[in-house]
Amino acid sequence: MSIVDTVTESLQAYPGATVKEVRLRVGALAAVEEESLQFCYGMASEGTRLAGSMLVVNRLPVILHCVPCGKDVELAGVQSMRCPVCDAPAVDLRQGRELEIEAIEIDEIDEDETGGGEAGGFGSDLKEAGA
Secondary structure, eight states: OOHHHHHHHHGGGOTTOOEEEEEEEEETTSOOOHHHHHHHHHHHHTTSTTTTOEEEEEEEOOEEEETTTTEEEEOSOSSOOBOTTTOOBOOEEEESOOEEEEEEEEOOOOHHHHTSOOOOOBTTTEEETTO
């Protein structure tokens, strides 16, 4: 399922809402080219309730757990999967492959369209603008 489809599905509970911003968590190993993602998002969101919204990409570094050190370590690059502290091979990936919707920011819902309600939270994923 695409990002636009997932957000659109989440909006079903908020009939009058429009999306202002979609925030993603993207790991360094997710093989996502941000410029291409932004371009495709703009095209895919045309004619939807996401049209004109911003796509914010939060990049996440690669974090591995090193058994000999007993620590979680952040890699400076993705060329070597070795612990930067002790140089041991580290294969326990803790972070870096994510491609997740972190949050959706919506405009306030028109009271006439919803019978008097306003947008509330949708877990930690859907937030009303100005809240």
